[in-house]
Amino acid sequence: xxxxxxxxxxxxxxxxxxxxxxxxxxxxxxxxxxxxxxxxxxxxxxxxxxxxxxxxxxxxxxxxxxxxxxxxxxxxxxxxxxxxxxxxxxxxxxxxxxxxxxxxxxxxxxxxxxxxxxxxxxxxxxxxxxxxxxxxxxxxxxxxxxxxxxxxxxxxxxxxxxxxxxxxxxxxxxxxxxxxxxxxxxxxxxxxxxxxxxxxxxxxxxxxxxxxxxxxxxxxxxxxxxxxxxxxxxxxxxxxxxxxxxxxxxxxxxxxxxxxxxxxxxxxxxxxxxxxxxxxxxxxxxxxxxxxxxxxxxxxxxxxxxxxxxxxxxxxxxxxxxxxxxxxxxxxxxxxxxxxxxxxxxxxxxxxxxxxxxxxxxxxxxxxxxxxxxxxxxxxxxxxxxxxxxxxxxxxxxxxxxxxxxxxxxxxxxxxxxxxxxxxxxxxxxxxxxxxxxxxxxxxxxxxxxxxxxxxxxxxxxxxxxxxxxxxxxxxxxxxxxxxx
Amino acid sequence: xxxxxxxxxxxxxxxxxxxxxxxxxxxxxxxxxxxxxxxxxxxxxxxxxxxxxxxxxxxxxxxxxxxxxxxxxxxxxxxxxxxxxxxxxxxxxxxxxxxxxxxxxxxxxxxxxxxxxxxxxxxxxxxxxxxxxxxxxxxxxxxxxxxxxxxxxxxxxxxxxxxxxxxxxxxxxxxxxxxxxxxxxxxxxxxxxxxxxxxxxxxxxxxxxxxxxxxxxxxxxxxxxxxxxxxxxxxxxxxxxxxxxxxxxxxxxxxxxxxxxxxxxxxxxxxxxxxxxxxxxxxxxxxxxxxxxxxxxxxxxxxxxxxxx
Numbered sequence: 151x152x153x154x155x156x157x158x159x160x161x162x163x164x165x166x167x168x169x170x171x172x173x174x175x176x177x178x179x180x181x182x183x184x185x186x187x188x189x190x191x192x193x194x195x196x197x198x199x200x201x202x203x204x205x206x207x208x209x210x211x212x213x214x215x216x217x218x219x220x221x222x223x224x225x226x227x228x229x230x231x232x233x234x235x236x237x238x239x240x241x242x243x244x245x246x247x248x249x250x251x252x253x254x255x256x257x258x259x260x261x262x263x264x265x266x267x268x269x270x271x272x273x274x275x276x277x278x279x280x281x282x283x284x285x286x287x288x289x290x291x292x293x294x295x296x297x298x299x300x301x302x303x304x305x306x307x308x309x310x311x312x313x314x315x316x317x318x319x320x321x322x323x324x325x326x327x328x329x330x331x332x333x334x335x336x337x338x339x340x341x342x343x344x345x346x347x348x349x350x351x352x353x354x355x356x357x358x359x360x361x362x363x364x365x366x367x368x369x370x371x372x373x374x375x376x377x378x379x380x381x382x383x384x385x386x387x388x389x390x391x392x393x394x395x396x397x398x399x400x401x402x403x404x405x406x407x408x409x410x411x412x413x414x415x416x417x418x419x420x421x422x423x424x425x426x427x428x429x430x431x432x433x434x435x436x437x438x439x440x441x442x443x444x445x446x447x448x449x450x451x452x453x454x455x456x457x458x459x460x461x462x463x464x465x466x467x468x469x470x471x472x473x474x475x476x477x478x479x480x481x482x483x484x485x486x487x488x489x490x491x492x493x494x495x496x497x498x499x500x501x502x503x504x505x506x507x508x509x510x511x512x513x514x515x516x517x518x519x520x521x522x523x524x525x526x527x528x529x530x531x532x533x534x535x536x537x538x539x540x541x542x543x544x545x546x547x548x549x550x551x552x553x554x555x556x557x558x559x560x561x562x563x564x565x566x567x568x569x570x571x572x573x574x575x576x577x578x579x580x581x582x583x584x585x586x587x588x589x590x591x592x593x594x595x596x597x598x599x600x601x602x603x604x605x606x607x608x609x610x611x612x613x614x615x616x617x618x619x620x621x622x623x624x625x626x627x628x629x630x631x632x633x634x635x
Numbered sequence: 636x637x638x639x640x641x642x643x644x645x646x647x648x649x650x651x652x653x654x655x656x657x658x659x660x661x662x663x664x665x666x667x668x669x670x671x672x673x674x675x676x677x678x679x680x681x682x683x684x685x686x687x688x689x690x691x692x693x694x695x696x697x698x699x700x701x702x703x704x705x706x707x708x709x710x711x712x713x714x715x716x717x718x719x720x721x722x723x724x725x726x727x728x729x730x731x732x733x734x735x736x737x738x739x740x741x742x743x744x745x746x747x748x749x750x751x752x753x754x755x756x757x758x759x760x761x762x763x764x765x766x767x768x769x770x771x772x773x774x775x776x777x778x779x780x781x782x783x784x785x786x787x788x789x790x791x792x793x794x795x796x797x798x799x800x801x802x803x804x805x806x807x808x809x810x811x812x813x814x815x816x817x818x819x820x821x822x823x824x825x826x827x828x829x830x831x832x833x834x835x836x837x838x839x840x841x842x843x844x845x846x847x848x849x850x851x852x853x854x855x856x857x858x859x860x861x862x863x864x865x866x867x868x869x870x871x872x873x874x875x876x877x878x879x880x881x882x883x884x885x886x887x888x889x890x891x892x893x894x895x896x897x898x899x900x901x902x903x904x905x906x907x908x909x910x911x912x913x914x915x916x917x918x919x920x921x922x923x924x925x926x927x928x929x930x931x932x933x934x935x936x937x938x939x940x941x942x943x944x
Binding site: 205206208382391392394398400401403405417419422 | 636640641727730731733734741742745749790889890891
């Protein structure tokens with residue numbers, strides 16, 4: 151018995167592959183008809199091949215809570231998610247527009263704060279922001295860009311449109327998994343490639359390199375670029391190593407670097423000290439430099455901020471970029487785009503209620519069971535309340551939290567997150583909810599990944615896609631339906 | 636090249652070498668025990684002594700039988716030199732130096748780790764042990780082959796070469812010591828002549844050196860010749876001489892190497908001067924012990940000079 155596509159039903163949601171039971175959407179037609187031609191055994195073989203490829207390639211992520219066994223194999227579903235090129239191109243344009251505006255916003259906040267003076271953004275947002283770094287005021291990074299690497303979470307609602315769920319401007323991760331997902335798919339679904347043109351994605355490391363190289367303070371042909379990792383126990387260590395290797399950059403930990411009295415950063419090598427030009431740091435702001443931030447940090451480098459301020463080294467992302475990575479600021483992004491670019495957003499926000507506003511808070515408190523409540527500055531899906539799936543006790547706890555600290559909470563309607571067919575037990579096909587994290591780069595040029603990382607909530611009905619909480623992933627195909635093969 | 640990366644690459648090579656040598660040692664030991672006269676009592680515990688891990692063994696096991704020893708040597712994570720522990724360290728080191736070693740080496744070491752953890756019971760049971768050990772040896776050779784075939788001959792390469800040859804030399808001294816120790820348990824009779832030959836033959840075989848020994852020396856296996864060959868032959872890759880030359884050669888290619896070069900020269904000048912090959916008793920074993928200490932000194936100098944950045 152092969153998979154029964156005719157019975158696959160994602161009734162209440164937008165399904166990425168199927169428009170109705172048995173009918174594939176145009177960009178997914180070749181894929182679905184190919185999958186249909188496979189027997190149960192063939193599907194099973196491919197699933198097993200994918201699992202062993204994940205293990206052999208050592209694609210892992212790290213879970214903090216598991217004690218001794220810190221590496222977990224990356225959970226991967228072999229059925230790709232397909233998006234039409236036409237739809238993607240427009241979305242990519244919107245993502246560039248958004249990052250462009252956000253960088254102008256951050257630069258403004260650390261310079262003369264005109265957007266606040268002009269009354270577009272209330273001053274309290276800045277005053278109470280956990281991620282505003284007063285230490286960075288007056289610094290002007292190259293090209294006025296603070297967030298060089300951005301991972302934006304997109305969701306598709308019932309209407310099939312993409313919406314921005316959040317902007318990750320601090321140290322977004324996942325891009326290595328995006329690249330590895332494609333490598334796995336190429337091994338296990340190689341035969342589909344004959345029937346459909348899938349846009350390649352593997353230029354990302356080269357684009358990342360160019361983005362970083364453009365930031366170098368020294369005018370030399372080959373700037374010294376390093377990836378600064380907190381080390382092997384970080385959940386994204388795999389990615390840090392992967393990106394360093396792909397870019398031909400040095401992977402360093404804080405203890406490998408030193409700032410000398412000339413305020414330059416050097417790395418310790420077998421032939422002595424070597425000057426570093428650009429640091430792609432994957433350490434949170436507060437751990438970067440014990441001299442300026444958390445004095446107990448053993449992960450960072452003493453004097454790093456001093457060197458950065460003196461213009462002797464570039465940091466990507468710049469410290470303080472996270473000020474725009476705040477769910478309250480998020481609510482203002484449409485106004486931010488309008489203010490700096492005089493344009494309307496191409497990709498829209500999800501409707502958002504600010505608990506700081508009395509009226510909106512009243513609505514939120516009265517409708518907790520319908521809404522998703524999020525803390526303003528958390529990531530990884532922690533500290534959230536999903537109204538429709540919550541208990542009465544949880545709701546009253548959250549009501550107290552919101553009242554105690556309204557600035558720290560926003561609420562959004564529960565989205566009808568799109569689904570895609572996903573293999574579950576016994577090779578059955580069931581709809582699972584998913585999101586999409588494209589990565590956007592900006593320094594002298596702007597670049598968006600072709601598609602991004604699709605994360606899947608592997609549990610039936612679940613909306614939580616974070617890998618730290620049982621999420622999986624799929625390869626993401628951007629397919630040009632107008633191209634003749 | 637980062638000091639830390641140099642250190643990790645160096646240890647990667649040491650641990651790969653250690654995994655392969657340990658698998659080899661268990662394999663040969665099994666066959667040696669089968670060939671020995673019934674009244675000779677060698678015992679599996681010698682493998683523990685040979686690797687200087689008696690304390691760790693005795694903390695965990697009472698019974699010094701084959702099953703416990705083999706389990707301890709192959710699969711015990713509390714034994715710092717077990718195959719499983721060493722492989723874990725190879726993996727950690729490759730994982731943290733993926734930017735300087737060829738990327739496929741990461742896949743190969745993962746495959747090998749999976750193979751070992753999934754088939755460990757095969758190695759502990761006598762019946763399928765041979766296949767299991769061969770699988771490990773082949774995995775290590777695949778890894779080394781991959782590095783030989785695709786790795787840049789840059790500084791990382793030389794640090795790997797240093798690690799590999801130091802570990803190799805160390806193992807050669809231990810295997811020679813095992814031979815000398817086994818011979819010393821023999822009583823001085825007719826049967827011992829035969830047993831001696833079996834022991835020294837196994838010493839050669841455990842270093843895969845029997846074929847080249849015969850071709851170079853064109854002589855039957857005799858203790859004095861085996862000892863001299865494994866110490867002083869310049870051509871076979873597992874002899875002390877060959878390893879020391881390789882170490883010196885790589886050292887000279889590395890930056891600011893003077894202190895290490897000097898130490899190697901002073902060791903190299905007199906290392907084989909005092910060996911009495913006609914007498915492979917306790918004095919020879921002391922000599923081997925001393926040689927191990929010298930290898931340890933070389934390691935310390937390398938570490939001081941390049942890794943402490």
